[in-house]
Amino acid sequence: MKEEFNIISNLIEENTRVLDVGCGNGDLMKFLQENKTKDIRGLEISKEKVQNCLSKGLTVIEGNAESDLKQFPKSSFDYVILSQTLQAFLNPELVINELLKVGKKVIVTIPNFGYWRVRLQLLFKGTMPVTENLPHEWYNTPNLHMCTIKDFYNFCSSKNIKIFKSIALKKSRISEINKSNLNYKNLDSHLGIFLIES
Amino acid sequence: MNKNIDTKKIIISNPLKLDCGKEINNFPIAYETYGELNSEKSNAILVFHALTGDQYVSGKNPITNKDGWWSYVVGENKPIDTNKFFVICANVIGGCMGSYGPSTINESTGKQIGTDFPIITINDMVNAQYELIKYLEIEKLFAVVGGSMGGMQVLQFVANFPDKAKLAIPIACTSSHSAQNIAFNELGRQAIMADSKWENGFYSDYKLNPDKGLAVARMAAHITYLSEKGLQEKFGRKLQDRDSLRYGFEADFQIESYLRYQGSVFVDRFDANSYLYITRAMDYFDLSKQYKGNLSDAFKETKTKFFVISFTSDWLYPTSENREIVIALNSIGADVGFVEIESDKGHDSFLLDVPSFLKTLGDYINSTYKVINERRI
CATH class of the missing domain: 3.40.50.1820 (Alpha/Beta hydrolase fold, catalytic domain)
Incomplete structure (x- = not known):
């Protein structure tokens, strides 16, 4: 978690305007507030988590990214962050489009379904993968649209979404993803972090 | 008051x-x-x-x-x-x-x-x-x-x-x-103005008080402040101080008794004309x-x-x-x-x-x- 926060924080310029979509209990918001910028908002669907955020004095709105991002004006944030939530939406493509409208730049992080530990479980155990990063069983997972680093990379190129930076994370090891190492990073990383722009 | x-x-x-x-x-x-x-x-x-x-x-x-x-x-x-x-x-x-x-x-x-x-x-x-x-x-x-x-x-x-x-x-x-908010407020105002003791708002000149009308206004409004579930759980069809229906118009049910009580205590502390003016201000908002x-x-x-x-x-x-x-x-x-x-x-x-x-x-x-x-x- 800490590594992911650091990477996200490093992608953000100081004193910019940030929206954290699916901000959970506000840990990332708090981290960015202390390290990067005071001007940060959150959107979160769970009442309990929204209340936790508000209790900490964080500016958070209870709402659903699929329907409530529309109310923000175009390019009203310098950065919009979607941390490990894309796979939980009914319509991830729509959400990405909304994020790209609301934010000048968008940071998306995805738990990589192409990670070898995940692949091995399906290959050898023949069961849906359950890992540290993907702890749910098939019958109770909130994750509807799992994807791999390679899937997201290809999605961006096919939709003409510019990738400014793509970073792979394995445990605490950080590396850049590029076209030539894509297959390897897709196998060897548990998390992908993308800085994109429409 | x-x-x-x-x-x-x-x-x-x-x-x-x-x-x-x-x-x-x-x-x-x-x-x-x-x-x-x-x-x-x-x-x-x-x-x-x-x-x-x-x-x-x-x-x-x-x-x-x-x-x-x-x-x-x-x-x-x-x-x-x-x-x-x-x-x-x-x-x-x-x-x-x-x-x-x-x-x-x-x-x-x-x-x-x-x-x-x-x-x-x-x-x-x-x-x-x-x-x-x-x-x-x-x-x-x-x-x-x-x-x-x-x-x-x-x-x-x-x-x-x-x-x-x-x-x-x-x-x-x-x-x-x-429209719904205005409708409920209008109901309350009409209850007050229908009370013969309202005297077009000059009841105090006659030492009167349109308390019946004001109580009805409060009762109706009070329902809008609660939820159906809340009412059902608190009162349901429970009877007030009796074991069976009385076949009359007394407050048989607890909810009736509760609303009557809410109406009656309200008139002791609130002015009927104020109720008209303030609800009007809300409607105009x-x-x-x-x-x-x-x-x-x-x-x-x-x-x-x-x-x-x-x-x-x-x-x-x-x-x-x-x-x-x-x-x-x-x-x-x-x-x-x-x-x-x-x-x-x-x-x-x-x-x-x-x-x-x-x-x-x-x-x-x-x-x-x-x-x-x-x-x-």
């Missing part, structure tokens, strides 16, 4: 031009304060009351001898902690707890003003209360807070005075009264119309931080209407937080012991106060 109580009040000498076109001056505003104003005058919170509220937010209400109407929220070690904050609450104009209203005595005639009182609006109420803030010499409030009609006043206050509050918390309210149909324009001058709160079972001012305020604020990039609190207690949730509401509100106010103070240092 009780005019003999010694309420704290000031006389506003500045003329106030009302929305109806009339002008008033030398009129009283009754108010109450709790806690101490700090030396920087940075800890003041103005609380706006709802339709039947008054200035007695906390402690004992000297008129009813009951707890102040927002005792769960305001007081020592409460979410709005009076050890820390200086809380101000004024009786709205049109009200009957000492501020200028239809039961104020016209000194030239020695009689109550009655329905010669001018029609007032939420805007007028807020402008009158701003005079009190000036009198108290508070340059900038830390927060303006209120539920229901109090929330409407919060919205109007920020629209009128965009740089006079750092934080605004409208709770369970709306930016414009809906349409903030977006004041800004040519664009609610966002009401807030585009302000840097005030907003926190909007609604309740799941509130069907009088439902979440969708509270959300419209959030959407209007978001569309101009204002600083706004929002949560819908889970509660079975209907619109009245904001007045009652709803722990997740009280905790979220208190934590938010306290952490925001801390953040704003730290920034200043």
Whole structure:
């Protein structure tokens, strides 16, 4: 978690305007507030988590990214962050489009379904993968649209979404993803972090 | 209703031009304060009351001898902690707890003003209360807070005075009264005006009181403050002090007895004409119309931080209407937080012991106060 926060924080310029979509209990918001910028908002669907955020004095709105991002004006944030939530939406493509409208730049992080530990479980155990990063069983997972680093990379190129930076994370090891190492990073990383722009 | 109580009040000498076109001056505003104003005058919170509220937010209400109407929220070690904050609450104009209203005595005639009182609006109420803030010499409030009609006043206050509050918390309210809201208010007004003792609003001249009509108005309104689930769970079809139906029109059911009781205690503390005037002010409230149909324009001058709160079972001012305020604020990039609190207690949730509401509100106010103070240092 800490590594992911650091990477996200490093992608953000100081004193910019940030929206954290699916901000959970506000840990990332708090981290960015202390390290990067005071001007940060959150959107979160769970009442309990929204209340936790508000209790900490964080500016958070209870709402659903699929329907409530529309109310923000175009390019009203310098950065919009979607941390490990894309796979939980009914319509991830729509959400990405909304994020790209609301934010000048968008940071998306995805738990990589192409990670070898995940692949091995399906290959050898023949069961849906359950890992540290993907702890749910098939019958109770909130994750509807799992994807791999390679899937997201290809999605961006096919939709003409510019990738400014793509970073792979394995445990605490950080590396850049590029076209030539894509297959390897897709196998060897548990998390992908993308800085994109429409 | 009780005019003999010694309420704290000031006389506003500045003329106030009302929305109806009339002008008033030398009129009283009754108010109450709790806690101490700090030396920087940075800890003041103005609380706006709802339709039947008054200035007695906390402690004992000297008129009813009951707890102040927002005792769960305001007081020592409460979410709005009076050890820390200086809380101000004024009786709205049109009200009957000492501020200028239809039961104020016209000194030239020695009689109550009655329905010669001018029609007032939420805007007028807020402008009158701003005079009190000036009198108290508070340059900038830390927060303006209120539920229901109090929330409407919060919205109007920020629209009128965009740089006079750092934080605004409208709770369970709306930016414009809906047809349903107007319908219920009209029902209440008609009940009062249908009472033969109303005498076109000059009942006090005849030493009368349209208490039956006012009680019916209160009973009908009270239903709208609760939720169906809440009513069903609390009362169901339970009978009042009897084992079987009486085959008559007595209060067989507990819910009937409860509503009759609510009506009867209300008439002891509230003036029927005030009820007419204040409900009218609520019905006339349409903030977006004041800004040519664009609610966002009401807030585009302000840097005030907003926190909007609604309740799941509130069907009088439902979440969708509270959300419209959030959407209007978001569309101009204002600083706004929002949560819908889970509660079975209907619109009245904001007045009652709803722990997740009280905790979220208190934590938010306290952490925001801390953040704003730290920034200043």
